[in-house]
Amino acid sequence: MIVFLHKVINKIKDGYIKEMFIEGKWILKYVKLYRKSVIFYILLGILGTAMSFASSVASKYLIDAITGYDLSNTTFIVVTIIFMGVGSIATTAFSSRISAKINLRVDKEIQCMVYDNIMTSDWEELNYYRTGDLLNRLTGDVSTVSTAVLGWIPNLITRLVQFIGAFSIIIYYDYTMAVIPLISAPISIILSKHLLNKMKSYNVKMRNVSSEVMAFNDESFQNLLSIKALGLCDYFTNKLRAVQCKYIDTSLEYNKFSVYTSAFMSLIGMVIAYMCFGWGAYRLWSGIITFGTMILFLQLSSSLSSSFNSLLSLIPSAVSATTSAGRIMELTTLPHETIKTDSALHKLIKKQSHGITIEIRNLTFKYKNSRNILVNVNIYAKPGEVIALVGPSGQGKTTLLSILLGVIKPPPATAILKNYQGIICEASAATRPLFSYVPQSNTMFCGTIAENLRLVNPAATDDDIINALNITCAYEFVSKLPKGIHSIIGEKGCGLSVGQNQRLAIARAILKDSPILLLDEATSALDVETEERVLRNIMAVYQNRTCIVATHRPSVLKLCNRIYKVENKCITQI
Known part of the structure; x- marks a missing residue:
């Protein structure tokens, strides 16, 4: 027996089952977090099951009383059946309400945790994932796990109680009737390992192809203007159909497996139901049991068989939940940005109004699995x-x-940052507050212009915002909008031109009032005159600011103190 148990344990530690065990432990920590609610939910389930059994037993005695023409306890039995029925309905409704509340809380908590992990993960590592895949994990996978937190263990315990209760009542009246519904158990156990592997494999495929569809849709909508401008609508529509065909093929493959498995188990269940009916009919014909006991047998044998099948049906939900948990865990284990604060950094931030010097010293850099991008770079x-x-x-x-x-x-x-006192810090995620940054791409969000600018400075007044807009020559068009700075713009600044969005982005960087300003092709859509006015305004107003401009435009260069040329992995001053 001990040798057999060792073999079982070793098998559990292998392959997919080992993965499920690890992923199940991860889900269990959320079950523990809401253990009081889970226990209460379990107790409600057990109470509902007990009421159902009481109603079945009461029905037996009611039928026996009617068929035996003994109506002395009929009123009490009828009241008991009604009370148990109403109680069962109330318990089910209350359980559903509790379940909805906890599912929403768990879903929110896990979603916030995953979102936070994505936002603070190492940028290089995160670039391996498509946006649609991240969205699918954040929504679909989190929803599956949150449902499992309150659904799987309570259902497991409730179904076990239902199974044991039905089995105990049946065996009390007839031993053979209790054994018949268990015939399917050996078959189910024999098939379980094969089914687990198949289910896990199909769930992984379904999640991946679902992420692929979402990623394609997300990418298409983000680049909708370019798709229209390049006349690629038909191409992307056809590509969507191809992606959908892949999703349909995978879904139908999984459906085929599920249908065959369900049909096989249903066939076994039907055979067992007929056997129970036949045995009950024989015992009734023999005069060994009453008609009420026969009805009770049929009810409880069905309950016994359904509870056993329900226990088996928990396996697919467990596989689905653990698969989703694995996909979420993959994100939570990504390396995070290192944010270390020390006394030097605090002093640097405290004295930032005096300006910050940037020094790049003998920098050689390459991305993972690639060749050197920069070699022995020096900038001051x-x-x-x-x-x-x-x-x-x-x-x-x-x-x-x-x-x-x-x-x-x-x-x-x-990469060194230094203040006028000679205090130095290495550039890192912790030194990011010292920078204002305007990237190449459009970074306006859906909301008002004021809300967009206050993202970097929530305490900014309307006058502060207007001042920043004046510096970047943006108030010229903002003042003409129906609601001025409180006018709403769409996602990625929809409703404004590229140049207008660039000026708003620069104004937001100005409003942050950091000692270092980085402009990455930030004026590429401005005309030469406006570009020069914006840069001169910045230089005039913020004389202690260190400004680095990445540009292709010669018009910017005459305003610069030094020019560094980046070419062939090296940087030279020109």
Whole structure:
């Protein structure tokens, strides 16, 4: 027996079952977090099951009383049946309400946790995932897990109580009748390992292809203007059909497996039901049991068989939940940005009004699994200076700015920030508050203009916002909008031109009032005159600001103190 148990344990530790065990433990920590509610939910389920059994037994005595023409206890039995029926309905309704509340709380908590992990994960690692895949994990997978937190263990215990209760009542009246419904157990156990592996495999496929569909849709909507402009609507529509065909094929493959499995188990259940009916009819014909006992047998044998099948049906839901848990765990285990604060950083931030000097020292950098992007790079920029980074696309200008922002981790002692007192810190995620940044892409969000600008400075007044807009020559068009700074713009600044959105983005960076300003092709959509006015305004108002501009435009260069050319992995001053 001990040898057999060891073999079973070893099998559990192998392959998919081992993965499910680890993922199940992860779900269990949320079950523990809401253990009081889970226990209460379990007790409600047990109470409902007990009422159902009481109603079945009472029905037996009612039928025996009627068929035996003994109506002395009929009123009491009828009242008991009605009371148990109403109680069962009330318990079910209350359970549903409790379940909905807890599911929403768990869903919200896990979703916030996953969202937070995504937001703070290492940028390079996160780039391996498509946006649609992340959205699918954040919504679909989280919903599956939150449902399992309150659904799986309570259902397991409730169904076990139902199974044991039905079995105990039946065996009290007839031993053979109790054994018949269990005939399917050996068959189910024999098939379980094969079914588990199949279910896990199909669930993984379904989740992946679902993520692929969502990722495609998300990418299409984000680039809708480009798709229309390039005349690619038909191409993307056909591509969507191809992605959907893949989803349909995978779904039908899983459905085929589910249908065959369900049909096989239903056939076994039907055979057992007929056997129970036949045995009950024989015992009734033999005069060994009453007609009421016969009805009770049929009810409880059905309950026994259904509870056993329900226990088996928990396996697919467990597989689905653990598969989703595994996909969520994959995100939670991504390496996070390192945010270390020390006394030097605090002093740097405290004295930032005096300006910050940037030094890039002998920087050599490459992304994971790629060749060097930058080799032995040296750059120097002090407060009050405007430094230009020029060069062909794809040579590393944006990478260099990402290193300064701490989005990408550089080698030690290569990206240095220094104040007038000589206090130094290495550029990292922790030093990001010292930077204002305007990226190449449009970064306006759905909401009012004021809300967009206050993202970086919630305490900013309307006058502060208007001042920043004036510096970037944006108030010229904002003042003409129906509600001024309180006018609503769409996602990615929909309703405004690219140049207008760029000026708003620069105004937001100005409003943050950080000692370092990074502009990554931030004026590319502005005309030369407006571009020059914006840059001169910035230089005039914020004389202690260190400004680095990545650009292709010669018109910017005449305003710069130094120009660095980025080409062939190297940077040279020109």
